[in-house]
Amino acid sequence: MRYSDDLIEEIRLKNDIVDVIGGYVKLQRKGSSHFGLCPFHNEKSPSFSVSPDKQMYYCFGCGAGGNVFTFIMEYENFTFLEALKMLAERAGVDLPQLEYSKEAREQADKKNQLLKINREAAKYYYLQLKGKQGTQAMNYLKGRGLSDETIQKFGLGFSDRFGNGLYRYLKELDYPDGILHESGLFNADEKHGMYDKFWNRVIFPIMDVNNKVIGFGGRVMGDGKPKYLNSPETKIFDKSRNLYGLHAARLSRKKNLIICEGYMDVISMHQAGFNHAVASLGTALTSLQASLMKRYTDEVLIIYDSDEAGTRAALRAIPLLKGVGLSTKVVNLKPYKDPDEFIQHEGREAFEKRLEAAENSFLFELRMSEQAYDMEDPQGKTDFLHNAASRLLGFEDEIERNNYIESVAGTYGIESSTLSKLVNKLALKGAGIQEIRQPKSGIHSNREKESGIQKAQKLMLTWITSYPEIMEQITDYIGPQDFTTELYHKVAEMLFEQYHRGEINPAKLLNRFVDSEEQKEVTSLFNASIPLETDAERIRALSDVICNMKENSIAYRSAHLNPTDMQGLQDLMRDKKALEKWKESGVRLHISFDQG
Incomplete structure (x- = not known):
């Protein structure tokens, strides 16, 4: 049993895609569409398009696309039913009780099992830390200044030196090897069988915003490699979509969130009373994590290590955070390396002052860019100020731009009117305007090159969904049978069926495709x-x-025609004659493509 198509469509119609995606991504209207930075891959120039007319989104960079259900499924890592329930609640639509399919029940049961396994693992690690075998790890944590209360609050634990303690513990609870292997907590090989992934490490349970343990991080005791080890991705853990400490930080009621690098930084700040700190999970900040923070705040303070690598990480994070509509500031911790070290040496009040003195992220970026210029040389400073002027063009709001011009002019000792003239001069030349380009990331490198006929068929599907009024005339010339690529043919049949019923609705059509990769491909056709x-x-x-x-359709049908099919042969001859006539006199179309 499943929900009816009418109910699914009602929920989709009541959740305008621009409003929904606008809650995750900062969008700006350009023509008939809205554009923003794609939340599914890191980019600096917006190539993520949301069409209010088609009620679909599409990224010209990575190819992500679909309707409002697809977006919620991809962004939240939801199943279709989970996305449907979320959007139904948002729209105030009551869903009837539904009997789940066997597959849906199995998926839900597997997720619940994995969550239970992680909960039991966290309990096991915590008890190991409290026991005699956890003495070294406990001394390490105490040496880092952590209290018993903080250790308990974050559920810190220890995995002992032996490689199968957790495995034996969970086997006693009757969990089968298959689900244990899927948990990401174990490795397996022919020689050793199943054995613990984490051993001789301090354990940091990773929780989602609902306080459920979804993964673990481990710091090795001693000189083992790697120093930090994280759970692999599983059905319940995707490190690009989660933030360490957010389960506590989201309840802090502070005006901003602090993003830092490591587990200990978060824990140290929380213990000192700065309970609005979070950290990315062993990787560079992602656009999904930036969007996650946007749900809980409008401002983020960036506190990365004060070394060169930390500075580069901050410079990468700033455009991602700004891209989802967050205002950003950068905290200077020098001469200390990280928040934990600063708090240990200077204490809470000094750290509070550093937060209050956080530098505007635009001014931080500008200050860092000074390193590429000889500021003591007149030409070097001139080149720097030209670069600064081009950066100032990025502020679309005139008041905001003028405020930054005054600030930059004051910092670098020139008249604000002089800098303003330079900015305006560059604006007239079109400087600072960035085109949407395909990223050079290799995202498309594995895609097969489209043939000329595939491009033609895709172009036709885009025209049909962008300008539905053309259908009245093109049906005199082509039909679904002229789309010879299998998926294109399937989609064309649906669109022609919609046309004959009185509407062209690509977003509704997409509901009939379940596979996410197929949804992306269908979206690309539009x-x-x-x-x-x-x-x-x-x-x-x-x-x-x-x-x-x-012409391609005739060749395709001719190659696949049964020699005994006389009617098919007659149809081919008729279409060949019609094609010859069109080529001589042209296809007679009287169409306006104006969308108003």
């Missing part, structure tokens, strides 16, 4: 590039596409 400006150019291109598609 977002082919149409770099044509005038109706005359579009009509000419549309006519060419119709002829190319028909």
